[in-house]
Amino acid sequence: MVYDPRPQRYDSLPYRRAGRSGLRLPAISLGLWHNFGGVDRHETARAMVRTAFDAGITHFDLANNYGPPPGSAELTFGRLLREDLAPFRDELVISSKAGYGMWPGPYGDWGSRKYLIASCDASLKRMGLDYVDVFYHHRPDPETPLEETMGALDHIVRSGRALYAAVSNYPAARLREAAAILRGLGTPAVLNQPSYSMFNRWLEPDGLLDALRDEGVGGIVFSPLAQGLLSNKYLSGIPADSRAASATGFLKADQVTPERTTQVQALGEIAAARGQTLAQLALAWVLRHPEITSALIGASRPEQITDAAAALNAGPLTDEELVQIEAILTPDAG
Template identity: 55%
Template sequence: MIVDQQNPAPYVPAAERYEDAQFRRCGSSGLKLSPISLGLWHNFGDDKPLAVQRGIIRRAFDRGVTHFDLANNYGPPAGSAEENFGRILRRDFSGHRDKMVISSKAGWYMWDGPYGFGGSRKYLMSSLDQSLERLGLDYVDIFYHHRPDPDTPLEESMYALRDIVASGKALYVGISSYGPQLTAEAAEIMAGEGVPLLIHQPSYSLVNRWVEQPDESGSSLLEAAADNGLGVIAFSPLAQGLLTDRYLDGVPEGSRAGSGKMNRDFLSRENLEMVAGLNEIARERGQSLAQMAIAWVLRDQGPETVTSTIIGASSVEQLDTNLDALGNLDFDTDELRRIDEIAHDAGINQWAGATESRTSAE
């Protein structure tokens, strides 16, 4: 565990943090989320100074970010992001818990043996208990099944989510990386149990548009979510850093690719030429490429508009730059046409297999 070597002054949130803040209703629920949420997938494990983590979280809250996204296996090591966030909560946000939306997830590998991954009732409930202990909380606002499990009946996973809400350990529940048909099936089960799914968290970016593509049912994920009253919160809107200006002139030290956290195959000549073309459009819009990529995910798509997108941050400066994307979320027809002519699938969707159909109970 990180040992904090600094003793910063007590945190007092910015009084004006809601003045320019934007919020979007999440699906058909009454919950509203900030259009940009802070994700703790990277940069909040024991490999980063706690003082830096604290500064990022404070700044996010000061700028109107209310949703903080975690999972049981975030780190490194797994679980450390929740532990570190819990420490920051206790020190800086103990009086502000009701002004925050805190989420966690379970589904991917977390511990050894047959009960440390998947979608079984045992795993989901045990994992949430462990997450709450690490966070130092009685409940999370949103608990997700992190990915579909082909070895577990869908009903078992959904009934576990139902009972988690009934227990008071989560206020809402959601799913992540489910395909369109499976999303509709899960939503139907939960609606029948009186605990509607709140939200779906898929990967989505300019170069990873699987959520827009119809499956064999004829529906896209965005359509399935909208039809069933789910909000959508997109992760990896920057395609794990590909949609930034960091790789236009090679692979810098300290970057995700340079530190081994990004598959360097993503940095193919074809992908980098695409990124350069998109960067030119962003420059004409007066935005960085990262800002345009975030804005594009949040653009108005009518009923299928994304509720929020999750960004990471390794510094306060990076956080501020990305939050400034909210200053221009509008795209004209010509911009969208040019983007579509340049952008193509970059092969970065590592979670594609998780969307496949699962077992149903007989």
């Protein structure tokens, strides 16, 4: 059956400008870090991408090493493009990254010009694309000169492989350096992708929000639900089918402490009073900052995407609600 997307897909989800660029992203974006690999069920991946696009989620975020196995998420997305989304390519923002280990030897990791350009070419081939909309350096490289890494991003844009340059996991000081170099090259950075959630607030004392604002770079946060901990799934402990119950997941059972469970339950009460799920509250909380352009969600089934896309429907968090949330998150602050 030919995919016919929902005509009203642009009516409800807000779009936000990425820093001072002309690019706007949906407030909720879909990341393909998990559940889109070669080991996963293709029809589930297809249903999730269709659900996302029908909800107005036009941004799909990948990386060279997403899978498993590495590279297979891009192969899956390439197939989904051919099956469903190719007619709508100009309505999509597709991003990829390089910076973690991808192939053996000294040229398959970190931030050299050789690695980034070769990896971008391989990503385009896997997805069957002429270009990606955004290409990121995935993490800071402590050894390669930043000028080389940013010069590679500039070349990737100027050669037509990508429309925009971006970075990921860059703390404030490094972001300022990278943004200055790219600005000088004439290819400004449009996004920085850090982790951020109610339970992972490193970017606040780091000063990253100030750096994003000062440099005109948009923030797009990953793991805003703390690997699913900030969802109704953990309100009553650790379900057998959860990431925390899996030995291979990033969320470990020892992170679901009694103290965390108490916090999750208290946050769930605030969410319920707002007519929201806990996941929706957690997304609204990270998106309260004007410096944050979008929140990247992961999903294992379409219903989670539908839930996330409605995260801002309850309206902005009030000052009173923010005080209540802060008291839960930092009970000893007073």
